[in-house]
Amino acid sequence: MRTQPSEATLRRLERSSGALATQAVARMDEELSWFRAMPASQRSWVTLVAQAGIASLVEWCRNPGRPPRLTGEVFGAAPRELMQAVPLKRSVDLIKVTVEVVEDRVEQVAEPGDADRLRLTVLQFSREIAFAAAHVYASFAENRGAWDARLEALVVDALVRGDRSDELPGRAAALGWTETEPVVVLVGSAPPGEDDARAAVRRAARSLGCEVLVGVHADELVVVLGGAADLAQITSRVCREFGPGPVVLGPRVDSLAHAGESATVALAGLRAAAAWPGAPRPVEAEDLLPERALDGDPLARSALADRVVAPLQAAGAEVLETVRTVLGNGGNLEATARALFVHTNTVRYRLKRAAELTGYSATDPRGAWTLQLALALAQLEGGRSLWH
Structure with missing residues (x-):
């Protein structure tokens, strides 16, 4: 017993695909508020997809054992952006509306005596295409994830290389980065x-x-x-x-x-x-x-010269000599005062002035290390005036 619609019915369905797609989109506009809010370009994509879906139905009827090739035959009619604009649940709603429109027109489309077979075929196809849609969306998400990972790797690699290309913000924006x-x-x-x-x-x-x-x-x-x-x-x-x-x-x-x-x-x-x-x-x-x-970073050497050496030079010989002497005496203020023939409070005042200028204290171990290295590098690089 024949279970598939006749070839004559399929040809009539083929000829009606444009009109059926238009009717389906009109019903989507009536029933789906989110569809009405879509931009005109995306709505036109849906029209193309609906028409391609009906064409896929015809092909599937001729080859019922083959699952619908949704990517090429159906979604291939629209840009990949459609899957980003229309999530899976809404895509299923669109399929449902399109199938309902085809079902409503079965009597007009089918050859005499063929309506029930066409109606049953449409129901079977709607189930197949819903499963196929889920598979396509899953595949798209997987591919998008792999693409995002590659793009992110390119952006980070460019930053590591010190690239200041104007394209970087645009590439990052494609990954969801907001300025x-x-x-x-x-x-x-x-x-x-x-x-x-x-x-x-x-x-x-x-x-x-x-x-x-x-x-x-x-x-x-x-x-x-x-x-x-x-x-x-x-x-x-x-x-x-x-x-x-x-x-x-x-x-x-x-x-x-x-x-x-x-x-x-x-x-x-x-x-x-x-x-x-x-x-x-x-x-x-x-x-x-x-x-x-010490590791040879020119930016660090330049920063020490600008932030430590230059301010101490500008502060005058007394401040610079006091810092040098404190460092030479291991942070001992009394020994420094004796060496400079000044009061200990004078030493404290000068060190406070040096700390304000450089951000480093000669009596703090980390600060003393930074000051001593900065002055030593300046000496090696020709700043002999620091010591005289």
Whole structure:
């Protein structure tokens, strides 16, 4: 007994596909409020998809054992953006409306005696195409995830290389990054399980309302953070997801276009951080200026010259000589006062002045180390006037 519609019915259905698609879209407009709110371009895509779906029904009737090739035959009629604009549940609603319209027109379309067979075939096809739609959406999500991962890796790699291309913000926007400030870069060792680490970093950052990009460069985990209301809180939380060893925070910049500058400084800090075993985690790259300078970082050497040496020179010989003498006496103020033939309070005043100018105290171990290294580098680089 024949169970499929006749060829004559299928030809009539084929000829009616345009009119049926138009009627289906009209009903969608009546019944689906979200469809009415769609832009005209997306509504026109749906019309094409509906028409392609009816054509696919005809082909499926001729080859009932073959599942509908939804990607090529149906959604191939519209851009891939349609699957982003219309989520799966709404897509099923569109299929349902289209099937209902075809069912309502079965009597007009089918040849005499063929209506029941066509109606049954339409019902079977609607079930098949609903399953096929779910598969296509799942495949699209998987492919989109893989594409996003590749794009994110390219963006982070460009930042690590110090690229300031105008294309970077656009690429990041495609990943959902919104233009925000401040932007900082956090670097450290990558833990085992690269994908799990990336996911954990994203969850941690987004739970605190922060934009985030994550990448692995060699064995280093690179995290770009944007718009953190409480930078200390977010960096403290995110650094838990790094592997063992130091985690270094680059300086703040005002946009993603300048994040390469923060990444460059953070990576220089990471290379030098081993020289400060007691560094906090995370440690700011700016706090690693002495170690970075020893490691040959020209930015760090320049910063020490500008922030330490130049202000001490400008303050005059007395302040500079007092700092040098305190450093030579291991921070002993009384010994310094005797060596300079001044009162201890004078030494304290001059050191306070030096700390105000440079941000470093000669009586603090970390500050003394920074001051001593900055002055030594200046001496090596030809600043002999510092000592005379």
